[in-house]
Structure formats: C-alpha cells, structure tokens
Amino acid sequence: MTLLIIILLPLIGAAIPFMTERMGRTICAYSAAIGPLIALGLLIGSAPTIFNGTILYSQLSWLPSLGLNLNLRLDGLSLMFGLLIVGIGLLVTLYARYYLSPRDSLAKLYALLQLFMMAMLGIVMSDNLMLLIVFWEITSLVSFLLIGYWSNQSDARKGARMALAVTGAGGLCLIAGALLIERIVGSFEMGAIFAAGDEIRAHSSYPVILILVLLGAFTKSAQFPFQFWLPHAMNAPTPVSAYLHSATMVKAGVFLLARMYPALAGTDWWFYIVTFTGMTTMLFGAYNALFKHDLKGLLAYSTISHLGLITMLFGFGTPLAVAAGIFHIINHATFKASLFMAAGIIDHETGTRDMRKINGMWKYMPHTALLAMVAALAMAGVPLLNGFLSKEMFFSEALHLESMGMFSWVFPLLATLAGLFSVAYSARFIHDVFFNGEPIDLPKFPPHEPPRYMIVPVEILVGLCLLVGIVPNLTVAPFLEAASLAVLGEQMPEYHIAIWHGLNLPLIMSFIAMAGGVLMYSQRKGLFAFYERKYRHDEKAVFEARVQFSVRIAQHITDLVQNNSLQRYMALLIATAVAAIGYALWGMPQLFGPIAITELEPVSLLCAVILIVGALGTVLLHHNRLAALLLLSVVGLIVSLIFVRYSAPDLALTQLSVEVVTIVLLMLALYFLPQLTPNESGGKRVSRDIVLAGAAGIGMGLITLAMLTQPFTSISEYYLANSVSGGGGANVVNVILVDFRGFDTLGEITVLAIAAVGIYAMLNGLHLPLPGADGEGRRWDKEPHPPILAVMARILLPLALLVSVFIFLRGHNAPGGGFIAGLVTGVALILQYVASGTGWMQERLRWRYRRVAVSGVLIAALTGIGSWFFGYPFLTSAFGHFNIPLIGEVEIASAMMFDIGVYTTVVGATMLILAHLGRLAQTSHSPRPATSMPYRSNELTKGEP
C-alpha cells in the first residue's frame, strides 16, 4: 500500500497549490512541497529493506481481463530513480518559487510538476509493462503542457508540439513492442517478462520487439536521430528544463533500457543497435554543444551527449558497464540539474542567455559562479567530482570491450574524443560566462546575486557532486549496488568505486581529454567560424516543413476520397462493399452446397418475369417519375405474392398495406418535386454505375443461391414448440413479435415513432413552391374532390375499421396482429384525406398524431413494466382463458396489450407522416397565386394525370 501512497501523494499534491495560491507565493511553494516531502520520507524509510535485497510489491486489480493491473514494485532501481525524481523535484519546487515572475501562475506550474512527478514515479515503480506505458504516456502529455507553459509564445508551443510528436510516436512503438512481448510471455507482469527473457530472445519476432521498445526509449531519451526535440524544449521555463531535461523525463528512456535489460539484452542485436546509437548521439551532442551560444542550448546538447554515453554503456552489455551506466545516471542528474538552475539564475539576473553577451559574471555573482564552476567541472569529468568516477568507469569499459575484434580500438578513441569535446564545452561554460572580459549590452545591468533561497537547491546539488566525488563509498555506493542488483540479478559483478586506481590507461585517457579539451577551447574562434559556415540548420524549420508536408499529403488524399459529393461517397461505399464481399466469395473453395434445386413452376415464373420487367422498367423509365412509380408498385405487389406463395400470410398482408401507404406517400411528395429527372449522367458515369450495380446484383444472386443450396437447421423448433404453451398464441410469427422477442419490437416501434417525430420536425415551417401544372405543362384539375369517391370512402371507413379490429384480434392465433391492423386503419383514414381533403378531416378528427404515436410506445413499455409488479422480468407475458357472458370463452394475454401499443404507434406514425405531408399544400405559398388552385388538399388526387 505504501507504494501506491508514494505515487498518489504528488497526485493529490497537484490540487493543493491552486487552493493556497491566494495566500502568497511562499506558502504556495511550501504547501506544494508537502506531498513530495512525505513521499521522500517513505522512500528513504524503505531504503534499508531494499538494501537487504528485498523487493517490495503492491498489487491491485485494475483491468485484469486486459492484463492491466495496478501492480507496483520497489526494487533498487526504482528506489534510486524514485529518490532522484522526488529529491530533485523538491529542489525544483523551491527554485521555481523565485524563478517565476509574479505574472506567471505558480500554482499551474506546481500542479503540472507534481503530475509529472506522479507519472515518473509510476514509470519507475510499475510492475506491469502496460501500466508502465500508461504512466509513460502521461509523462508525454504533461511534458507537452510543461514545455508549452508559456503558451502565448509561438516557440514554446512549437517546441512542445515537437516534443509531443516525437515522444508520442515513440510511445506508440513501445505499446506495439509490449503487445508483442505479451504474446510471447502471456502476461504484462514484469516478473514473468524477466523470467521469460531467454524465450523472448530466442523468438523469431525478437528483432521487431527490440527495435520497437528501443524506439520508445530512444525518442524519450533524445537519442540520435530523434535528438532534435530536446534543444527546442528549452523554451520551457528553466525549472522545467532542470527537472524534465536533466533528471527525469529524458531519463525515462534510459530507465526503460535498464528495466528491460534482463528481458532483452545480451544479444548481438542489442549490442550493435544500442551501442552505436549511443555512440553517435554522444559524439553528435558533444560536438554541437560546443558551438551553441545559448546557455541552455549548450546544456541541452550536453544532456544529449551524456544520455548517449549512458545508452552506450547499456549497449556494451557487460555487468560493469551497466553499473557504470546507472552510476552516470545519478551523477548526470545532480550536476546537470544544478547547471540548469545556475543557467536560470544567470538568465534571471541578466535578462539574456546569449554567451556572447554574458561575460565576466565572476565579479557580479561570485557565489553562483563558484557553484556553477564546480558543477561544470563535474560535467567535464575532473577528479574529486562525481562525473570523474563514472567517466573513468566508462573509459575502462570502452578499453575492455572485445566484441568488435580488430576494431576494438575504435571505442576508446571515440570515447576520448567525446570526453575531449565535453571538456571543451565545459571550459566554455566556465570561461565565457564567468570571465572573458566584461558583459556586453545586458538587458539588465548590473546583475547581482539572486535571492538567498534560489541558490540553496544549487548548493545542495553541488554539495552532492562533491560528496559523491570524494567519498563515493560512504554516500552513493549502497544505492548503486541495489540498483545494479535489480538490473543484473545474478550477474552482479564485484567492483569497487575508487578515486585512485593507479596510473592506468583510463586515467591517461582522461588527461588527454582534458588537455585536448582546453586546447580546443582556446582555438574556438576558428572553430566557430567553421561551424557557422558548415552546419547551420534549424531543426525546427525542417520539422515544421515536414509537418506541413504531411498535412498537405493528407489533405490531398482526403480530397480524393471526400470531395463533398454524396453521389461519389455512395459509389465508393458500394464499390468497397462489392470488393470486400467479392474477395471473400473468391476465396471460397466451393460456393454452392449439396441441396438440389427444386423444379420451376410456370405461375411463379410468370410472376418473376412481371417483377423483373417492373424493376427494369422502373430503372429505364426513371426519368419519367410518375411512370417509374407506377411500375415500382407492380414490383411491390409481386413481392407480396411471393410471400403468399411461400407460406407467409402475415408478411403478405403487411407488404400489401405498406405498399399502398408508400405509393400514396411517394405520389404526395412527387407533387412538390420536379416531375421529370433531367438526363444529366454522362456515358462514362452510366457505364460505371451499370458495372457497380451489376456486380452488386450478381453478388447477391450468388450468395442467395449459395445459401439456398446449403443444408439448414433452424433454431425455430423452440418457438414452434413453445408458442402455444409459453405465449398463448398459435400464430408463431405474431407470438415472436409481441412475446418472445417483444423487447426487439419495442425498439422497433420506438424507431418508428422517432422517424415520425423527425419527419414532423422537418416539415415544420417548410415552404415549398406549389406547382401549377404537371411535368408536361397540363394544369392540375380544379375540381377538388370527386363526390363519388368521397361518398364511397365514407361508407368504407367503418367497414375498414371493423376489418382492422378483426385483424388485430385474430392476430395472436391467425395471420394478423398489431402491425397489420395499424396499417389497415392508416389506409382507411388516408382514404378519407384523399377523398375529402385535409381540412374536412381536420374538422372531424382533432387528434394530434404525434401524441398517438408516442402513447403507443408508452403503452407497450408500460405493459413490459407491468410484469415487474408481479415479480417477473421486463416484458414477461401472461395469458389466461376467461368466460365472458354471450361471447363465450375468450383468451386474453398481456401480449395483447403490448400489441395495442404496436397498433397505436403504427397508426400514429403513419398518419403523422401522411397527414402532415398532405397539409403541406395549405401552408406552402404559391409562386404564382393567379394560377394556383384553391387551397384544399386536392393535390392528393393528382395521381390521375
């Protein structure tokens, strides 16, 4: 539990600064420090246990089905990193109190810093690889916010975006790598992954896994060729740089190398990729650092170089090299954090970071100068300072490397070269800033020492550099040993950190580096000129140009597919569907099954021919809309005949009544639309569409035939067997609708009601020009309503309603039911509208159809809820037989109530749609009042031309 608390403390602490900000900046800073301070205490408290070689675990299930658990571990490596993260975090908190100007929100910075601290602690303490990645992504996101803290500056925003793009892309690679590891190991748990190291290394996808994981680590740790984001992240406030770009974020990458070392290291792949990347980065960073005039730029490139050095040590793969790498992580964090803070102080006091202007600071701020010089000497690797110790170990390991055969001399040579550059840029940092004459044009003059407590963090860090450098065995040794043990396990080497190993080769290399470095710095003028001529390029401009380029390509591809034409989208969708299904059909070994085809019947053939003629006619005549519509209705009638032929009377009835309603509806709409479709498709488009439509049709035909020739066992046996006993009805189709699958039906009538309400909304306030004549220029008949039709319709109405009641009542046991009865009622009412006009009907029938539709859905839902009162689940049906005088025994089922709901919805929805559309003619205005007809709903009769 302690482990979880350690992580949660900064998370809770992130909220505190916002509450205390109003009480003053100092209180805000102290309150922000409370959480990390307790976490630091907890970490130190558990240190003795860890030194004994124990590992603390804390386990909590999170998403066990995904293998993602909140499992934490605290081993030597986590402890060492945890102390760095929290310790330096606290110093940065104190420092930021004085660094930030009163205009900037201190609370925002503290909250982000603590969030970041939480995420970093999560990374180093995760015992689950997926959990580690979750925290990893949080660091990417929070670092984006931190780098872009001054969000009004364009450079800060661009720098933040670049960092996010690079580290985010690396994070994606890492996830892919983790998923592959999980496929081999079967778990994301660290213990299982470490144990399966040999299995992973032997697996055929090991190189892929390695490269993916390394991409994650290298982007985070700014390794070549991903180093470019780090210098641009220097637009962040200096406390952020000191924290993220020295001690924590960039160290997450090398932490990952250390963490995954037991599982992935020890192969040639590892050696070559990691070593050479590290070496290139080290040289690249060291070389460039010398030529940066920006104080923070120099430190940024120096950080890149040192990260390369650490990476290279992990790449060597010898136990001592790993120990040296971990040692250098600690050393680099301490001296680089103090250097960043010193750079921040100088920036703060002089108003610039340009080393061509800042000179001779020794006179103005001797205290700061002394501290910065000690830290810079540690960076150069001067004896009696911590940087010297780990650099000696590095030289020594570079000398002992034999993996490269006859080229082994390359490593010591390049290592010395990097050391030489690092001495040169350290010398520049010291000489250029603190000596070298007088300052030139400082924005703030004269500079003086910063507030007392702003220097305290620097003092503490520099003190650590000295302590570790002079008495390493009393200070850092146990932490280092515990951390190395966690990485190396049984391979733990016997080693001894000492300041004096005698006059050996590594020491000579150090001397060469120092002498050469100083010499190189003294020749700087010529070198600077050379660098200016050769190597001036702006990574940000290149990066932005590439971003713009990819945006342009994306735009181009989008334009190809998404050209704002629905017609094009439709063609693309259909083409995709045809291609996908065609591909699947192509791959089938045998399309048709063993069932023999039954014999052709002459009557069916005739009907089919009529249907086909009707369908093709609809297409061929579709420019003449009314004719096409009439042919379409022929198709619909034949379809209902097909239902009759194949034993589906319910479907036939439904199809027939829907057909009537649909055709009336289409005619009604056609009145407002052009009567003719212009012939605007060119030959190319028509042939394209014929190919698409033909392919779709042939595909459907093949699938149908394939399906019909396959043997078939239905799940319907259950419904047939239980319809009478369970649902109390003999008509299985109806019982399925209102009982077995009642919930589906409830959903469907809801959709119906929603569609009707949607239509109502769309018709609301709709004004369409009333046409005075049909497509061929003939005037619409002025005779509003033929009297014979009106009289007949009125006679028919009660009969039709009776039929619909009959159909409804018999529905449970014979063909019929709520859907069909509702449609029949709808047709009967529509006939009245057609025959007598909207106004006439409105006077007599004052229903608001939308209420009817909605109350239908409500009745059905309430019927379902009713079963709750009897202690049954939603929509449980009940039925019983009752003896009613005169009528006899009647069966009443609760499903009938449900069916009433269906009936009401269907009537309401149908009428809502048709009646409102019919009323449109009254509300629409006419473009030419003189030629328009009387405003009755006579448009309904325009079906007869």
Added chain:
Amino acid sequence: MELLMATVIAVLTSCGVYLLLRGRTFPIILGLTLLTYGVNLFIFVSGRLSPGSSTIIGVGEQYADPIPQALVLTAIVISFAMTAFVLVLALRARAELGNDHVDGRISVEDVNS
C-alpha cells in the same frame, strides 16, 4: 425455383443500386425501395423456400420458419418509416437548396461527363 429466386433478388439489387447511384433524390428513393424489396426477400428466403406450409400451430402438417418472417415483418414497417424519412428529407432539401440534387447543386462533373 431457387435459381429463380436468386435471379429475382439479383435483379432487385442491381436495379436498386443503379438508382441509388443517381444524382437526384427521387430516383434514389425509388432505388432504396427496390433495394429494400431485395433485402427483405433475401432475409425471408434464408428460412428456405417452403410452399404449402404454415406458421400457425395446428394448421397444416408442415411448418415454415417463423423467425425470418418475424424479422421481415418489422423490417417492412421500419423501411417504410425510413423511406418516409428520406422522402421528407428530400422535400426539405428541395425547399432549402432550391433543387433536388443530392449534393445540393448541379455539379460540373455531371454536366461534363
């Protein structure tokens, strides 16, 4: 008969798709209706062709598969609602845009190609 049914469904689909690809709203609605017939028939025959059967318990000796029938019954009603919805959408588009082209404009491509 299976072959005939497959042909019918193929023709309905082809005609429906062809009309769906037109540029004006009304033919598209016609196409949608044709496609609906095809799809409904397809679902219906997935219960196999069973002439002379019944779905009423106690009537006849052979039973047809009631599940596709129940599916298609609701499909018919829902597709009516959808047809109506699209139709009114077309009317609204005509009122708002002044023409009945699906893209709300007579595209240059249509005229030229």
